[in-house]
Amino acid sequence: MADYREAPLATRPKTLDPAEYFNLSLDQRRAEEERAGLRAQLKRQYQMQLNNPHRKELIEDPALTRWVYARTNPYNHFRATKKTSLLGGLFGVVPLFVLYYVLKTDRVWMR
Amino acid sequence: MLKILIPTLMLFPTIWLSPAKWLWTTSIAQSLIIALASLSWLKWSSETGWSSSNLYLATDPLSTPLLVLTCWLLPLMILASQNHISPEPLNRQRTYISLLVSLQTFLILAFGATEIIMFYIMFEATLLPTLIIITRWGNQTERLNAGTYFLFYTLAGSLPLLVALLLLQNDNGTLSMFTLQYTQPLHLLTWGDKLWWAACLLAFLVKMPLYGVHLWLPKAHVEAPIAGSMILAAVLLKLGGYGMMRMMVMLDPLTKELAYPFIILALWGIIMTGSICLRQTDLKSLIAYSSVGHMGLVAGGILIQTPWGFTGAIILMIAHGLASSALFCLANTSYERTHSRTMLLARGMQMVLPLMTTWWFMASLANLALPPLPNLMGELMIITSMFNWSYWTLLLTGIGTLITASYSLYLFLMTQRGPLPSHIIALEPTHTREHLLITLHLIPIILLILKPELIWGWCF
Numbered sequence: 001m002a003d004y005r006e007a008p009l010a011t012r013p014k015t016l017d018p019a020e021y022f023n024l025s026l027d028q029r030r031a032e033e034e035r036a037g038l039r040a041q042l043k044r045q046y047q048m049q050l051n052n053p054h055r056k057e058l059i060e061d062p063a064l065t066r067w068v069y070a071r072t073n074p075y076n077h078f079r080a081t082k083k084t085s086l087l088g089g090l091f092g093v094v095p096l097f098v099l100y101y102v103l104k105t106d107r108v109w110m111r
Numbered sequence: 112m113l114k115i116l117i118p119t120l121m122l123f124p125t126i127w128l129s130p131a132k133w134l135w136t137t138s139i140a141q142s143l144i145i146a147l148a149s150l151s152w153l154k155w156s157s158e159t160g161w162s163s164s165n166l167y168l169a170t171d172p173l174s175t176p177l178l179v180l181t182c183w184l185l186p187l188m189i190l191a192s193q194n195h196i197s198p199e200p201l202n203r204q205r206t207y208i209s210l211l212v213s214l215q216t217f218l219i220l221a222f223g224a225t226e227i228i229m230f231y232i233m234f235e236a237t238l239l240p241t242l243i244i245i246t247r248w249g250n251q252t253e254r255l256n257a258g259t260y261f262l263f264y265t266l267a268g269s270l271p272l273l274v275a276l277l278l279l280q281n282d283n284g285t286l287s288m289f290t291l292q293y294t295q296p297l298h299l300l301t302w303g304d305k306l307w308w309a310a311c312l313l314a315f316l317v318k319m320p321l322y323g324v325h326l327w328l329p330k331a332h333v334e335a336p337i338a339g340s341m342i343l344a345a346v347l348l349k350l351g352g353y354g355m356m357r358m359m360v361m362l363d364p365l366t367k368e369l370a371y372p373f374i375i376l377a378l379w380g381i382i383m384t385g386s387i388c389l390r391q392t393d394l395k396s397l398i399a400y401s402s403v404g405h406m407g408l409v410a411g412g413i414l415i416q417t418p419w420g421f422t423g424a425i426i427l428m429i430a431h432g433l434a435s436s437a438l439f440c441l442a443n444t445s446y447e448r449t450h451s452r453t454m455l456l457a458r459g460m461q462m463v464l465p466l467m468t469t470w471w472f473m474a475s476l477a478n479l480a481l482p483p484l485p486n487l488m489g490e491l492m493i494i495t496s497m498f499n500w501s502y503w504t505l506l507l508t509g510i511g512t513l514i515t516a517s518y519s520l521y522l523f524l525m526t527q528r529g530p531l532p533s534h535i536i537a538l539e540p541t542h543t544r545e546h547l548l549i550t551l552h553l554i555p556i557i558l559l560i561l562k563p564e565l566i567w568g569w570c571f
Contacts, residue, residue: 050534058449058456059534068453071392091383099375099507106501 112168112223115152115182118145119219122212126205134201135193138208142186142215149182153565160569161225161289168223169289176429176566177353181218181346183555184436185211188338190548191440194447195336196248207248211338214240218346222353227276227286230357231269234314234350238265241331241339241347249334257330264327268317271310278307279361292360299365308365311358312373318351319406321373322380332399333452337443340395344402344439345432352406352428355413356421363416370414377414378497378507380407385514389521394442394452397522398435401478404515405431408508412493418570419496425568427489430556434477434486437552438522441471444545445526448538454522459531467541468527470549477556479519480512485559485566 006012014020019029049059078084122141129137152163152175161169170178188211196204214237221233238261246258280286283294299308317324328348332340359366384404391397409427412420442452444467449457461468480486490512497504559566 056537058451064453064456068392072396095379096372096375099379099503100371102503103375103501104371106503 112163112165112170115145115149115178116168116216116219116223118148119212119216122215123209126208126212131201134204134208135189138212139186139189142182142189142212146179146182146186149179152178164225167225167229168220169225170223172567172569173356173425174222174353176425176568177346177349178219178222180349180429180432181215181222183551184341184345184432185215187436187440187548187551188341190544190551191341191443192336192338193544194542207244207338210240210244211342214244214342218350221350225288227288227291227357228280230354231272231276234318234354235266235269237347237350238262241335241343244339245331245335248336248339250336251334253330254334257327257334260327261331264317264324265314268324269314272314275307275310288357291357294361296363297361305365305369308362308369311362312355315351315354315358316373316410318354319348319410320351320403321410322376322383322403322407325380325384325403328403329396329399332402332439333393333395337439340439340443341436344398344435348402348406349428349432352409352413352424355410356424359413359416366414366416370416374411374414377407377410378504378511380404381511382507382514385511385518388518389514392453392455394445394454394457394522394526395439396452397454397518398438398442401515401518402431402435404511405435408490408493408511411497411504411508415497415500417496417499419492420500422567422570423489423492423494423496425489426485426563426566427493429566430477430485430489430559433552433556434474437470437474437549437556438478440545440548440552441467441474444541449535454525456532457526457535458529459527461527462531463535463538464541466546470546470553471523471527473553474549475519475523477553478522479516483560484556485563486556488563 004016018024019032024032046059049055118141122138122145125137125141126134152170155162155172155175161171163170189208192207192211196207199207217233217236217240221230221237224230224233242258242262245261246254249257276286282297297304299305317327320328328343332343335343381404384400384407388397388400388404391400405427409424409431412424412427445457445460446452451457460471477484477486480490494505494508494512497508
């Protein structure tokens with residue numbers, strides 16, 4: 001089933017349609033169709049902007065904007081969990097003390 | 112000194128009295144003449160440590176390269192701002208250029224000051240025009256946050272410095288740099304003395320910035336308009352380095368013991384900020400964090416108090432100033448076309464703007480300290496003198512250099528190579544002004560390959 005691909009420009013027989021084959025419920029199929037509709041609308045919006053001959057600026061991608069905002073503002077949602085404290089300590093606090101010990105020993109007692 | 116200062120002050124009448132058509136031309140021309148005149152400071156004909164002095168201002172081999180860099184940068188700043196300021200009303204344009212010129216005046220007075228209180232006052236005074244430039248002419252709402260961080264970090268660091276300087280004045284009677292090196296080494300034994308030592312250096316460490324107190328820098332650099340970013344990266348960070356080098360003279364012998372935490376923070380900061388650079392999505396943020404890394408190396412070089420460390424620090428300061436400013440100008444050319452700083456958005460620029468790629472390539476190579484550029488000379492001298500100080504630092508500086516090379520290449524490859532996004536159309540071709548701007552940044556770096564003695568400072 002995984003390797004089957006229909007010929008180009010042909011349609012799948014109904015029995016090999018994934019919704020039928022895996023016996024998905026009607027609710028799931030309806031949700032799937034809705035999502036396909038939304039995707040088509042978004043693609044249409046993008047294509048309209050892409051092919052607009054009067055457009056001079058970039059097309060704004062809200063997903064990119066949200067991703068960039070999330071990448072640049074992590075501290076607003078920071079929570080001190082065990083993992084974050086461990087990471088912070090391991091990379092921010094412990095190296096300073098280790099380096100102090102190493103450098104001081106090297107300079108004072110070894111040389 | 113006055114032959115540079117008075118023309119700089121006369122830039123104010125030039126700006127306010129020029130007709131609108133000639134405003135940019137006259138201000139750039141006059142500042143370029145001042146920059147070329149400042150090159151005369153490089154001819155070192157004095158027998159003593161100081162030259163061109165009057166009662167209050169003087170130049171010495173430490174401040175001369177920084178002064179020339181400052182004077183050189185003013186025409187470049189005005190040239191860079193020409194495009195994004197031009198839609199504004201005329202008086203606002205004049206105000207903007209006046210802010211840049213006032214910043215220039217304060218910087219010349221700061222680097223030329225012979226008395227430490229004057230240096231301190233000018234150090235603080237440079238904060239105001241920069242704050243106004245960032246908060247008024249920045250492009251995003253985060254500029255207010257950036258301005259606050261910038262102002263209060265630096266002020267909080269420098270208030271202890273004021274107290275420390277007044278205490279020193281009380282003890283010594285004078286704070287003139289001419290006599291500072293000849294004072295008796297202070298007997299610094301108590302906890303109060305250790306706090307005094309820390310107070311002397313904290314302001315400059317915050318300004319440099321040192322890794323632990325560097326939070327203001329990415330914000331300020333990213334939110335500032337191009338002239339703000341240029342002056343911040345190229346000169347204002349070096350104020351911190353310059354101040355540290357001046358203060359080091361009188362901070363012996365405590366520095367041998369107390370400098371360890373700061374050297375460690377500086378070295379660890381190189382690695383940490385380099386790693387952060389590899390994960391950045393924002394173009395200016397990457398360049399800002401790379402500044403923190405390079406300045407960490409400078410701080411390490413200054414704090415170990417060896418002649419090669421000092422020399423490497425000055426060379427790296429000058430070379431980094433030019434290279435970092437060039438990178439910000441290049442990032443601005445990208446920003447003015449796409450109005451976005453996201454690196455992912457403005458990829459593949461080599462296809463569209465190939466000559467600009469050449470400048471991106473050279474600036475990235477300068478950033479990663481390619482031989483024979485002076486960036487390498489500075490870094491190598493600092494790394495060597497730190498190796499002499501302790502063998503283990505080589506581990507940190509070596510990994511730091513590796514990470515620096517990788518994020519500089521990442522920067523170049525992300526912005527220039529790769530697929531051009533299909534929806535980017537109507538990019539303006541590069542203006543001659545932009546090519547001129549970047550070549551004026553890169554030519555001094557290349558010329559310094561041939562005569563690095565100009566920026567070696569007083570330890571050679």
